Amino acid sequence: MLGARTTWTLQLTGINPFLALAVCGPLAFILGFILHRTLFRYLLSSSETSDIFEANSMLASFGLFFVIQNLALIAWGPEIRGYTYLAFPVEIAGALFGANRLVTAGFAIVIGTAFYLFLARTRMGKAIRSAAQDPTTAGLMGVNINHVLALCFGLGAGLAAIAGMLISMVYPVHGVMGLEYTVIAIIVVVLGGLGSIPGSFIGGFLLGIIGSIVTYIDPGLSLVAYYLIFTILLLVRPTGIMGK
């Protein structure tokens, strides 16, 4: 939501939405990093077990969600905002697509691939993966856990801001838009397999394609289809498509 709102604000001054990326991504990263180094680090140090930390951090996250949402409502107001960008058809193999949708899809693929390569091929990526698998052992091996976790939190916030920027090119923007996309994102991540970037790619495409087909038949059944797939997958393969 913050990424989408910021992009909308910047485009009012004539700044191209893609250039807004240079502002939204780093700002959100810094915000996420600081939040982790302050609030969540405090929660981590004050929690006796990882279970308590998980519960407390979830509550804190929901609290933050409401605080940020209401601050945004105060700052930008409750009205729905939007703008038009690349809203014209492009023909590919006889089918018409909105140019803005093609660009957002392409951009999402590029960002996703870059992030995958970062996690798979870099030293920091390896540290992040090890911290995710076993933070205690990773810490004993010399990984600065607090720094890595804050980095992860910052990267998550940055990617969410970029997603908001891309969404704002296609959909309207308003103060309470965040939660609806969060629910879909959770389904995609669980569908693909927790911790698997290729799995999230596959899960996202799968959900999108099935959603479009079902919408074509009856739009009212699209959400039903999402949850049906989700339920079946949890029953048949609880770890997700690519989960281990």
Place this chain on the structure above:
Amino acid sequence: MGDKRITRRDFIRGAAVTGAGLVAASCAPAAEETPTEVPKEKIVVGMSRPLSGPLQVIGDSAFGPIYNRWVQEVNDAGGIYVEEYGKSLPIELKIYDDTSDVGTAVRLTEKLILEDKVDFLWPACGTAFIYAQAPIANKYGYILLTMEGGGTTITPMLPSLPYIFLSLSFSDWYELPVLADLLGEKGAKTAYVSYIADLHGIEYSAVAGIEFPKRGIEIVGLKSLPPDIKDLAPVINLAKASEADVFCCFAYPDQIMPAVGTSMGLGYNPKAWVGGPGVNFGFFQAAFGPAAEGLIGFTTFARGSSPELAAFADMLYADLPLEAQDWWGHPLYWAALETWKAAIEKAGTLNQDAIRDVLATETFDTILGPTWYENGLLAKDAHPGEIGQWINGVFEVVGPKDKATAEFVYPKPEWPAPPEE
């Protein structure tokens, strides 16, 4: 301990003495009542509003700018004069958040009436909400002047809901008959109708199904949209494939705005593109700019409607951004509040029955001009307009023709051409 048994004689004697005492007490002159009521200092108005949730945007954009402004103006002028108290009373709002949930709105409405004992109720937001709220208000004898929401379903019930007054124009009062006239005159033959799967969408699509065929417009496609729909491309593709002259999206801004964006993206430019509520808001024009040209929505007025309405727009929108403008609801809500105030002053009391009688029978002078209610509905003859269209950056009234501020544009212009690199 002595044996103190009550004999039958003792019992009859006791009963006789008690009965005689009660008779004597009931025959005694009534004691003079001592005034215990606290002097009336304000009129408390209760509201269940969507301060959060999906309808928050509608609630804040539509009625929001009106009631805050109106209450401030009335209170700045000293309040509403109530003869019964011999003075003017300021209005105090008591607002609860119904979180955009009908069930919560119903519970809050009862709480406002039974626990808070507010003097008056102002309405919740949304067709389904006022449909649920109206019988409760009526049951407790509270006047409910509804604002944001249609009334096609509730209209047949109004004879049994004498405390309910509907201020907003809606599908068959008298928007879609006027729209069908306009389209029929221009030679539209087919329409594709998409609608949100709630009472608002159901009412509008149903009335379109009655009014369009009367003017020779065949409905070639009908699709319901869930409120949480994100990707409208399949629906727009279906509408495009139908080659319908008219595309209708009877939904909310959350669906209508992406529907317009998707229509542009897929190159779907029907001869008439109708959407509402949404197209009537300033934020629509702010978002789409030149691409909004020719889009049709529901309206009440334009600056060209009358000098009084132009002055009203200047007054209301002078300090508000373009996004906050609502050319459909704002004047009707303002006028409804004016009728409410005038009815209280005329009745000279806060008694709901007396005020209801005034509302139901009198004609009031409001920003719309002479304004009155016909069987609980704000008279359609008092509406300065029904159908609007963005023309040269202004949401003009194009129907009915005798109240139009601009000529109806049909077919609509092409979407703006893509930028040449």
